[in-house]
Amino acid sequence: MFSSRSNTILRRVVSKPTMVRSASRRAMSTSHTFDITGSFEIHNFESGPSETAEVSKDQLVAMFETMYTMRRMEITCDNEYKARNIRGFCHLYDGQEAVATGIQEALDKEDSWVTSYRCHVLSLMRGGSVAGVVGELFGKANGVTKGKGGSMHMYSKEHNFFGGHGIVGAQVPIGAGLAFAHKYNAKPGQPMNVAIGCYGDGAANQGQIWEAANMSNLWDLPMIFCIENNHYGMGTSIDRHSSISDYYKMGNAIPGLRIDGMNVLAVTEGMKFAKDYVGNGNGPMYVEMMTYRYHGHSMSDPGTTYRNREEIEFTRTNRDPIEHVKSCLQEAGFMTAEEIKETEKRIRKEVQKEVKKAKEWAVPEANEVVEDIYAKSLTPHDSTHPPFVRMPDMAKSFKFDV
Numbered sequence: 001m002f003s004s005r006s007n008t009i010l011r012r013v014v015s016k017p018t019m020v021r022s023a024s025r026r027a028m029s030t031s032h033t034f035d036i037t038g039s040f041e042i043h044n045f046e047s048g049p050s051e052t053a054e055v056s057k058d059q060l061v062a063m064f065e066t067m068y069t070m071r072r073m074e075i076t077c078d079n080e081y082k083a084r085n086i087r088g089f090c091h092l093y094d095g096q097e098a099v100a101t102g103i104q105e106a107l108d109k110e111d112s113w114v115t116s117y118r119c120h121v122l123s124l125m126r127g128g129s130v131a132g133v134v135g136e137l138f139g140k141a142n143g144v145t146k147g148k149g150g151s152m153h154m155y156s157k158e159h160n161f162f163g164g165h166g167i168v169g170a171q172v173p174i175g176a177g178l179a180f181a182h183k184y185n186a187k188p189g190q191p192m193n194v195a196i197g198c199y200g201d202g203a204a205n206q207g208q209i210w211e212a213a214n215m216s217n218l219w220d221l222p223m224i225f226c227i228e229n230n231h232y233g234m235g236t237s238i239d240r241h242s243s244i245s246d247y248y249k250m251g252n253a254i255p256g257l258r259i260d261g262m263n264v265l266a267v268t269e270g271m272k273f274a275k276d277y278v279g280n281g282n283g284p285m286y287v288e289m290m291t292y293r294y295h296g297h298s299m300s301d302p303g304t305t306y307r308n309r310e311e312i313e314f315t316r317t318n319r320d321p322i323e324h325v326k327s328c329l330q331e332a333g334f335m336t337a338e339e340i341k342e343t344e345k346r347i348r349k350e351v352q353k354e355v356k357k358a359k360e361w362a363v364p365e366a367n368e369v370v371e372d373i374y375a376k377s378l379t380p381h382d383s384t385h386p387p388f389v390r391m392p393d394m395a396k397s398f399k400f401d402v
């Protein structure tokens, strides 16, 4: 079972949703308010996010569909990997779906997002498609990063998604840089767009994260340091790799919020609170998502040598984020069990169709190997960089004729 220092939010079974406005809930009303009491713990705040969450039928159905698509996509990737259609690294996100979905729900598309190698579903939400993500894993030219990035390096500048990073923790200072840009470009008197940097519990004790946090706090940057605490860094539990397990307090003077990351309504409310706080010039914030990954760290890890099957089963049975959203839908009278089943069936078919499409795509042309390596302004004979920026000596840098 869970280790001694695992805390109450992890141990707590996700409670069945409680209707605050129960009157006429099965009638025509298209929005409902859920009680999410107990989903938050705060650090350096006098009060936390709202303990109720109001969602419309459309919103909740969309959250369910998004999360179920993510789950099916990741399970399909597992199968395709085992069939040897996907090679190399592959880190799956199943179990953590409520985190990405709730963040997306609370942020604007102009807000910047950067994350670790566990990035398939973020790519899906930031302009990607199932075919684009799976195609990327197949190494196909129409994949989200042209078949050249693979599992860890999905990216879409157009949709303010800045990767997909293989070096643990390296994305966090990039997030602080994005937050700096948002502050620099902010319109006076208006809330700023924000940046969020997601990283794992295993990354959280890195020095570069503290350096980024220190500068963000000195400069009041609109930066959210978001720890996805899935309780393991590869095969090492938080008890063994961290001397502090209250990750939301790690910013010291920087305020923090711990959120039940298996409850998409709590993640959404908590993230609205975080966006509001950092976007209004109060400086950065730490957010800890209490979550769990069902798969092993990557495809080479069966995920059962350092934790027991009972722990995984307990989480699946009592805290599964998709089962939670399904019970919310039924409690609110938004969907019947039958309609949920039909939706799942439709999504399973859609995912299969997308995978089939991706399989038919071509692999990249050979010359793609040398494309997208340098920013345009670094390409020889295209010196669009300002004169005060010291550029590499192209004659010495390039080993081949371009």
Ligand SMILES: Cc1ncc(C[n+]2csc(CCOP(=O)(O)OP(=O)(O)O)c2C)c(N)n1
Residues within 6 Å of the ligand: 116, 118, 166, 167, 168, 199, 200, 201, 202, 203, 204, 230, 232, 233, 234, 297
């Ligand atoms: C600087 C660095 N050190 C080590 C590794 C090897 N490594 C890859 S993932 C990982 C564990 C990270 O765990 P966590 O931050 O909790 O993220 P999770 O995989 O749980 O999402 C390690 C040690 C790496 N990629 N980069």
Ligand SMILES: [Mg+2]
Residues within 6 Å of the ligand: 200, 201, 202, 228, 229, 230, 231, 232, 233, 234
């Ligand atoms: Mg982890």
